[in-house]
Amino acid sequence: xxxxxxxxxxxxxxxxxxxxxxxxxxxxxxxxxxxxxxxxxxxxxxxxxxxxxxxxxxxxxxxxxxxxxxxxxxxxxxxxxxxxxx
Numbered sequence: 001x002x003x004x005x006x007x008x009x010x011x012x013x014x015x016x017x018x019x020x021x022x023x024x025x026x027x028x029x030x031x032x033x034x035x036x037x038x039x040x041x042x043x044x045x046x047x048x049x050x051x052x053x054x055x056x057x058x059x060x061x062x063x064x065x066x067x068x069x070x071x072x073x074x075x076x077x078x079x080x081x082x083x084x085x086x
Contacts, residue, residue: 044052
């Protein structure tokens with residue numbers, strides 16, 4: 001029987017995520033900057049910056065539902081995402 005080589009995939013058991021204590025320290029450090037960050041976001045949305053508008057909508061309304069087009073040609077199945085057209 002073949003050896004299961006998944007144990008050789010590497011990585012760390014914690015997956016590189018910071019501990020809750022480290023995460024909380026970062027939140028406390030950045031919290032005083034929140035009003036300025038929101039102000040800059042507002043300025044960039046008003047200036048029509050695409051990245052700012054996308055960020056605003058993603059956080060307020062969520063990501064759009066991804067749609068896929070599934071077609072069959074005989075025995076072959078083609079699954080492809082529907083592209084967003086601007």
